[in-house]
Amino acid sequence: MKNSATSSFGVSARIGHDSSKFYNSKLYENLYFDIKKGGKENPILEKNLNKIFCKSSENMSELPDNSVHLMLTSPPYNVSKDYDENLTLDEYLKLLKSVFKETKRVLVNGGRVCINIANIGRKPYIPLTMYVNQIMIELGFLMRGEIIWDKSASSGVSLAWGSFKSASNPVLRDTHEYILVFSKGDFKREKRDKLDSINKENFMEWSKSIWRFGAVSAKKVGHPAPFPIELPRRLIEFYSFENDIVLDPFIGSGTTALAAIDLKRNFVGYEINDEYVKLANSKIKNHKGLF
Numbered sequence: 292m293k294n295s296a297t298s299s300f301g302v303s304a305r306i307g308h309d310s311s312k313f314y315n316s317k318l319y320e321n322l323y324f325d326i327k328k329g330g331k332e333n334p335i336l337e338k339n340l341n342k343i344f345c346k347s348s349e350n351m352s353e354l355p356d357n358s359v360h361l362m363l364t365s366p367p368y369n370v371s372k373d374y375d376e377n378l379t380l381d382e383y384l385k386l387l388k389s390v391f392k393e394t395k396r397v398l399v400n401g402g403r404v405c406i407n408i409a410n411i412g413r414k415p416y417i418p419l420t421m422y423v424n425q426i427m428i429e430l431g432f433l434m435r436g437e438i439i440w441d442k443s444a445s446s447g448v449s450l451a452w453g454s455f456k457s458a459s460n461p462v463l464r465d466t467h468e469y470i471l472v473f474s475k476g477d478f479k480r481e482k483r484d485k486l487d488s489i490n491k492e493n494f495m496e497w498s499k500s501i502w503r504f505g506a507v508s509a510k511k512v513g514h515p516a517p518f519p520i521e522l523p524r525r526l527i528e529f530y531s532f533e534n535d536i537v538l539d540p541f542i543g544s545g546t547t548a549l550a551a552i553d554l555k556r557n558f559v560g561y562e563i564n565d566e567y568v569k570l571a572n573s574k575i576k577n578h579k580g581l582f
């Protein structure tokens with residue numbers, strides 16, 4: 292088969308694609324990102340592994356530099372949910388930036404970050420994803436892409452139509468959220484003797500940028516804003532190897548920990564609310580295994 296190359300009209304199949312023309316174009320000339328090859332990984336003390344710390348993740352002093360393989364999280368939304376502080380947008384972004392800066396310190400070279408976030412409000416709409424992408428790029432992360440999580444299969448879709456059946460002021464009812472994906476230092480991680488757990492069918496399906504599965508009931512979980520276990524499950528299998536260390540700096544009810552346990556990964560979580568830490572620890576203790 293003939294290898295493809297970037298052309299004015301795009302190409303239909305991208306097998307053995309030569310993209311050097313695209314990456315050498317001026318578009319990439321002034322882009323800032325940190326590329327670092329190699330770098331030693333540091334072990335996390337046994338006593339700090341598979342544990343949730345009840346404190347702010349702005350300071351993760353329990354974790355050495357270059358020790359975590361995957362960070363995945365859904366940050367607080369600052370929209371006056373039970374657990375939310377009433378921060379200004381600037382204060383809120385400052386909090387996220389300090390957690391993501393600390394995340395960069397603890398990630399190994401090639402380590403990944405997956406941030407599940409939704410844009411919020413209507414009057415006007417606040418594109419939080421735009422601000423978060425900006426922060427991550429300023430911090431020197433390499434963006435890998437973004438996943439649209441289509442939640443329309445869930446029952447609780449909003450009925451706030453705005454002006455129903457009229458162009459007067461119709462309102463978009465968001466049935467999606469985002470998962471923004473980044474790497475530190477290098478896109479690639481060496482496989483060597485590490486084990487993957489993903490199968491062929493899931494790899495082919497999850498490498499598509501739109502994921503469809505329903506949300507989970509806050510009432511059932513006992514936390515105001517949990518994500519369904521399918522979300523960390525896919526990210527963990529797609530972006531990490533078995534025995535890797537998965538960090539969730541806003542772990543809430545512990546969903547990330549449950550997925551990590553089921554998939555033979557280690558976890559570390561941070562959560563400022565001690566009621567949620569208790570809830571997460573009891574879920575972990577009574578966990579039967581989901582997959």
Ligand SMILES: C[S@@+](CC[C@H](N)C(=O)[O-])C[C@H]1O[C@@H](n2cnc3c(N)ncnc32)[C@H](O)[C@@H]1O
Pocket residue numbers: 346347348349364365366367368374514516517518519540541542543544545546547561562563564567
């Ligand atoms: C969107 S929720 C995460 C829910 C979680 N994914 C789950 O499935 O349960 C965000 C969590 O971040 C916690 N939080 C807020 N600020 C924090 C901080 N500075 N450090 C650690 N946790 C924080 C909140 O208490 C809340 O439980």
